[in-house]
Amino acid sequence: MTTIKDVAKAANVSITTVSRVINHKSEGVGDETREKILRVMEELKYQPNRIARGLVTKRTNTLGLILPDIANPFFPEIARGVEDTANIYGYNVILCNTDDRADKEELYINVLKEKCVDGIIFNSSASPVSGHIKQLTDYDMPFVLLDRYMDIDHLPGVYSDGFDGMYQMARYVLQMGHRDVAYIGGPKGRSACNRYEGFKQALDDYGMTAQKRLIEEGNYKLSGGKEAMTKLLDRGEKFTAVICANDLTAVGAMEILKQRGCAVPGDVSVTGFDDIQIAGFMEPKLTTVAQPCYEMGEVATGMLIKLIEGRELEQAEIKLKPQLVIRNSVKKAT
DSSP: OOOHHHHHHHHTSOHHHHHHHHTTOOTTOOHHHHHHHHHHHHHTTOOOOHHHHHHHHSOOSEEEEEESOTTSTHHHHHHHHHHHHHHHTTOEEEEEEOTTOHHHHHHHHHHHHHTTOSEEEEOOOSSOOHHHHHHHHHTTOOEEEESSOOOOTTOOEEEEOHHHHHHHHHHHHHHTTOOSEEEEEOOTTSTTHHHHHHHHHHHHHTTOOOOGGGEEEOOSSHHHHHHHHHHHHHTTOOOSEEEESSHHHHHHHHHHHHHTTOOTTTTOEEEOSBOOGGGGTSSSOOBEEEOOHHHHHHHHHHHHHHHHTTOOOSOSEEEEOOEEEOOSSOOOOO
16 A cells, blocks of 8 residues: 655655645645656555545545536536546545526535535626625635636636637628628626627627627527527528527527528528537538637636645636637628
């Protein structure tokens, strides 16, 4: 059985240094040394006595991850990034799925507190989040916000730059000659409204304004895309392209277009956002915006562990850059 002495000897450090790393006491241990010790622990398959360690450190080496909809293919990649990174540092993860409901968010924050998790990675619902932030703050619980941007100063968070991603997409569609462009967004009040702002800015740069008759609200699900597209077509709106706030919305919109005899992209060009796996396999393959999902989970977990260990964050708010992915669901307007 591997002991702490074996780890210290293999890493060429003192037992005290290994103990500090195991017990998440960062004083006097450099990042390089810490990484080396963690690597040796993994190689030697060293398993510290978690019960004894928890009594000393008042920690459970468990993180909470609150996500709105694990059925959405966008979120499992984030969860994988969280879990992989947590495991590297000796943490386990409890996953909570809220179905985008504020009451379930509140419930799960309380549950995770009762489970004595060391910190929470939190993707908020559409509701005002100030109450949930206060919950976490009152509990003195380290937390990192994830994915859905909130304009609240000094809160640690990791986001993809939705404004920039949608600006890239809308500019591309306009460069392809489209001028009658519909937009299917998310529910009002969601943080993805910054995607809509990117859409509007691209139009503005082309001397255009968003036409209210061509704007519909969705729910980030297939059903929302179907319902929004049905409304646009039933009203007899004329458009040559539709830009959707996420890929599931785009898939739903495309299904209705095809049912109504509209070819994609022959009659109507369609775009998405997220680059979930199906986007590259459907027909036509979906032009979309790739978000760095795994990296978001990875970075958020690293930030949370730093907070748990009492280390300062070099940057409280991190925005990662999305990337335009051009496939064949958009054609030049004639």
